[in-house]
Structure formats: structure tokens, C-alpha cells
Amino acid sequence: MNWPQPTRPLRFGEFVALMALMMSSVAFSIDAMLPALPTIGDQLSPDAPQKGQLVITIFVLGLGLGTLICGPVSDAYGRKSVLLVGITAYITGALIAMQAQSIDGLLAARFLQGLGAAAPRVIATAMVRDMYEGRAMARVTSIIMTLFILVPAIAPSVGAVIIWIADWRAVFLAFVAFGLIGAAWLMLRQPESLPPERRRALSLRNIGAAVAEITTTPAVMIYVVALVFAFAPMFAWLSNLPMIFADVYDRAASFPLWFGITALVAGSASVVNAKLVMRLGMKRIATAAFLWQAVVSLLFLALLQFDLPAPWDFAFFFAFMCSAFFAIGLTFGNLNALALQPLGHMAGVGASVVQSLSTVGSVMVAIPISLAYNGTPIPLITGMALCACTALALMIAARRLAPELPAE
Numbered sequence: 001m002n003w004p005q006p007t008r009p010l011r012f013g014e015f016v017a018l019m020a021l022m023m024s025s026v027a028f029s030i031d032a033m034l035p036a037l038p039t040i041g042d043q044l045s046p047d048a049p050q051k052g053q054l055v056i057t058i059f060v061l062g063l064g065l066g067t068l069i070c071g072p073v074s075d076a077y078g079r080k081s082v083l084l085v086g087i088t089a090y091i092t093g094a095l096i097a098m099q100a101q102s103i104d105g106l107l108a109a110r111f112l113q114g115l116g117a118a119a120p121r122v123i124a125t126a127m128v129r130d131m132y133e134g135r136a137m138a139r140v141t142s143i144i145m146t147l148f149i150l151v152p153a154i155a156p157s158v159g160a161v162i163i164w165i166a167d168w169r170a171v172f173l174a175f176v177a178f179g180l181i182g183a184a185w186l187m188l189r190q191p192e193s194l195p196p197e198r199r200r201a202l203s204l205r206n207i208g209a210a211v212a213e214i215t216t217t218p219a220v221m222i223y224v225v226a227l228v229f230a231f232a233p234m235f236a237w238l239s240n241l242p243m244i245f246a247d248v249y250d251r252a253a254s255f256p257l258w259f260g261i262t263a264l265v266a267g268s269a270s271v272v273n274a275k276l277v278m279r280l281g282m283k284r285i286a287t288a289a290f291l292w293q294a295v296v297s298l299l300f301l302a303l304l305q306f307d308l309p310a311p312w313d314f315a316f317f318f319a320f321m322c323s324a325f326f327a328i329g330l331t332f333g334n335l336n337a338l339a340l341q342p343l344g345h346m347a348g349v350g351a352s353v354v355q356s357l358s359t360v361g362s363v364m365v366a367i368p369i370s371l372a373y374n375g376t377p378i379p380l381i382t383g384m385a386l387c388a389c390t391a392l393a394l395m396i397a398a399r400r401l402a403p404e405l406p407a408e
Helices: 012-031 034-044 049-077 079-099 103-131 134-165 168-189 204-215 218-248 255-280 282-303 312-329 332-371 378-401
Strands: none
Touching: 012 049, 012 079, 012 103, 012 134, 012 168, 034 049, 034 103, 034 134, 034 168, 034 218, 034 255, 049 079, 049 103, 049 204, 049 218, 049 332, 079 103, 079 168, 103 332, 134 168, 134 255, 204 218, 204 332, 218 255, 218 282, 218 312, 218 332, 218 378, 255 282, 255 312, 255 332, 282 312, 282 332, 282 378, 332 378
């Protein structure tokens, strides 16, 4: 069957909406699953229900590995074809996960889904760069991120409603619908943004050279490792939060509401960063954010030693959670920009390698933190404190190992 090949560029508003939908697939695939994690653990892994939390981290592991592949492949074969292959893998993983009868089968399907989700995550960004540059690109990206912030805020509520109407397996049908809408919209309306004359041959040698250069450049790797310890607490939070709300604070039913508020607080960090970064610089803001994380984590650990009465115990936890997510939101963009600063000569491959290394590394750190859950928030907060202290030490060391650049 010959699909229609659109040639006229989309209007600005429709292009932004389509790219926002593509980039939102990752957040939706993670956050809509959060209300289902306790039930999945009880049903598919009753002897070790904490394994249900791996539904999040294994998806992110697939995402990290897929990120390394999608960028270079789309440079060689075009954006749309690789994006459609990724969406197909994403949908296939969702359909397999919906039928899974064991926790291992579910995790394998989620890994495949994460591999597929890497395509819209990476290629949507590349398509924006194909179409815009300079301040225009910054404007488009800012609007997309504004729309993107809404997804983590509402996704847990969407998942909770689906589970209430059907069960947790039906959430995967929402992922299928999400993928089909994106694929149809892309095929019918969006022209190819990378014409053949601008494509670059796929070369394992070039990718290997990029990996070698990145991993042997202290000015890059110190920020990649800092990204690992910035991402890891967030993934551990996402894995543990549904169980903490249910087991510790008896607020499973209202979890989507509280998480939505926290997501909006975290999203506001990008607005604050945009206002401050030109005056204070990326290094100073990221360093201050890690210092804040370390201090409040240690203070909250001390507070947990006291038997606080309800509802004050939850009030302090929620305040800490909002504070932690806001601080995390101040680090991602700054650290990514710092890591990519010396890689202007290979920005595309460099971005894929940096994102892949930081994502996979953060999952490796987050998994033991998540599995240490013991019915209290103490392992999670301890893990966050250790990650924040490590990242803070890296930022301090960066003053010596990574030379200051004018844009930092």
C-alpha cells in the first residue's frame, strides 16, 4: 500500500503539537504505569512484590540503549522511516506486555517498548533542529517543553482511571493508541525533514570514535557522570513512590493528584532556570541544586527518626518530595548543555552518546536503590542523599578538570 507523502511543511502550531506528542511518549509510558506498580508486583511477583518497580527502570534501560542507535541511524536513513520503526517496536512491546503472565515476560516487553520509545525521544529533537535554528529553535523547544510538562501531571490520573474502569493491563492499550495516533499523524501530515542530500552514511567507526572521544574527555565525562547521579534518584523516586504512598501514608487513591502537583512544581524549575541561567551560569545553578538536595535529604533523614503524628508525617514528606523534584529539574538541562559544550563538531552523535551513557548509568544506580525498599522511605532518601553528595563532589571537581567556557 502506498501511503501519501506530504510535501508541504506543517503550520507552526501543528508542527509543535506533533513534536510535543512525540516527546511526551516517554513521560506518558512511565507515569501512566505508576498507579499500577503495587498491583503488578502482587499479581506477577507475589514472593518479591518490589520487583514490580522494575517495570519503570527496565523501560528506561531500553530507552537508554535505543537512544544510542536512533540518532545516527536517522542521520543515514531519514527521520520518518526510523521514527515509524521505533513506534512499531513501541506498540509491539505494549501488546506483548498486555498479555504477559510473568514478571520476567512483562519486563522483557517493557524493555522492547523502551527501545522503541527512544525513536520519538531522539528524532523529534532532531526534526526540530532540521526545521529551525538559533532563536527560532529555542522558541519551538520552549513551547514544546511547556506542553510536555502537562503530561507527567496528568498521566498518573489517566492510568488510575483506566485501572478503575478495567485493570492494569488496559493501560497498555492506551500506549498502543498513543503510538497509533502519533504514527498516523506523522505519516499523513509531516514531510521528511532530512532530505537525501543532507544525510550521512552510517558508520560504526564514527560512532566508536565518538564514544572513545567522549569517554576520554574529562570535560565531558565529569558532567555525564554527574547526570547519572542526577537521573538515578528520579528513577528511584518513580519506582518507589506508589508503594510509599500506599504502604506508609495510606494515600494510594489520591496518589495521582499529589504526583500531578509535584510534576508541576518540577516543571516550574525550567522556568526559573531560564530566568537565572544567563546571569548565574549553568555550573553555579547545578552545583547549588545538588547542594540543596544533599542538605534537605540529610535533614529529612534526621526528621524520620522522630515518630511524627499524622498528617504531619505526610505533610513533611510531600514538602520534601516537591523540593527534591524542583532541585532535580534545575540540573538536567544545565548538565546536558555542559556535557555537549565541547562536542560541537559532532553534536548529533555526541548527543546520542551522552544521553545513552547517562540514562543507562542512572538505571544501574537506581535499581539497587529501588529494590532496597523496606516499607519506609528511608532507603530512597538515603540513596538520594548519597547521589546528591556524589554529584556535588563532581561539580566541585569540575572547576579543576573541566575548563571554564564562555557560555557556561
